[in-house]
Amino acid sequence: KTKQNKMEKGGDESQPSSQEHTTTTTTTTHAGQHGDEQAVSHPAYEGKTGKCAICLDDKPDCADVGCGHLFCKECWNTHVETEFDKKRRSHLDLKCPGDKCTRFLDDKAPAFMSDETLKNYEAVMKTIPATRATCFQDFNYGYDQDGILRNTINQDKFHWVNQAHYDALGDYIVEHIQHLMKTDFDMKEVWLPVGADESQPRCNIFLSPDALDKDKLILLIQGSGAVRPGQWARALCINDSLNMGSILPYLAECKERDWGVIVFNPNMNSVDKPGRQAPAIDPRSHEAFVSREKVLPSRANSVPIQHNASPPEHCIYVWDQFASRSKAKDLCIIAHSAGGPCTLALLNNRAQQVLPLLRGVAFTDSVHWISPRDKPEVQQFIKKNAVNWVRSNQPLDTPQSHDKNDCPAVSAGHDKHEYTSGVAIQSVFKFLDQKFHQ
DSSP states (O other): OOOOSSOBOOOOOOOOOOOOOOSOBOOOOOOOTTSOOOOOOOOOOOOEEEEOTTTOOEEEEEEEOSSSOEEOHHHHHHHHIIIIIISOOOGGGOBOOSTTOOOBOGGGTTTTOOHHHHHHHHHHHTTSOSSOOOSGGGGTEEEOTTSOEEETTTOOOOOOOOHHHHHHHHHHHHHHHHHHHHHHSOOEEEEESTTOOTTSOOEEEEEOTTGGGSSEEEEEEOOSSSOOTTBSOHHHHHHTOHHHHBSHHHHHHHHHHTOEEEEOOTTOOEEEOTTOOOOSSOTTSHHHHTBSSOOOOOOOOEEEOTTOSSHHHHHHHHHHHTGGGOOOSEEEEEEETTHHHHHHHHHHHSHHHHTTTEEEEEEESOOOOOOTTSOHHHHHHHHHHEEEEEOOSSOTTOEEOOOTTSOOEEEOSOSSGGGHHHHTHHHHHHHHHHHHHO
């Protein structure tokens, strides 16, 4: 496992679906680490005597949500605890439990909360930056020694707020992972196209120390979507751990074997067009993080990155500029999900250069398929020298059905797509060891 010596802060393929909200926007300010922290406490609501809308008993000091429904302390606390603590709903989604009532609780939610639920509520509020988010620290989250994302206030795991909050946190987690790649593994960040400066559209890849001078070289290609170099699945980096969602354990295995590594970036193919119109709500702002509206980026035209305008083009460019100039005598590829089709694109376009060096391909739930249009030598190589670890609830390495023209498929030991790389790591490296030593 990738270990970190202390609680760290700083610099997906899959992610939770955007939740449908009304157009109401909460205006209560909750401070993050870089703002003035405001303690959340039980509101001083004047209780009312009346019939509780849940237990239907007449009770004194009932909470009045403002929609006409009253709730006794016990029923109210049970409702909020169930929705917020157990179901882990966003505070923005907490509603009056009255029959068919759609009234949001907003700042009335803490009324009659138990002390434990109130502490959790306060801790979640402090993950919402008080002003525009600029770094990972603003969210009061950090990774523990097991690579699990924790709230630095109460050590709880990630708690959903809204999609804008999730996306911004995810972007800063990418920076954090890439920071660890550079500090813990001495990876070199390289910007493409070669020679582009900060004013030009560009994307980054990473090379291990002296990667092009090693006898054995690994090309690591992640899947599609929101993931960037360093990740297999953004959702796992947030909701599970860096050991499952990031490539850090793979880098550790390669470092132990003294293999060179090139980490590709097939998903970043364009950048925003200069002078684009700013969105109505800044997606990194406090306003975005406390809004029930779906905060959308501007619909400006994007500018393609030269030589990297598509995943296949990116992979071919990285080969031409870096891997092809390597001193390696042996080469293997690790490709997750949509990294599989990228691998086939590379092999079909550079077969004469790649195949003489290539010893094996480890796919993890790859979405590739072998077509008659693939070069015969590529088809033959994949069938004989590749394995696809696919999602399955069967034990790791259990043979799975596969197309007769494709490589063997075996169980990754997990039935969810995004977990396949993290769970199958030991079998993947056993396979790579065998291929390199044949």
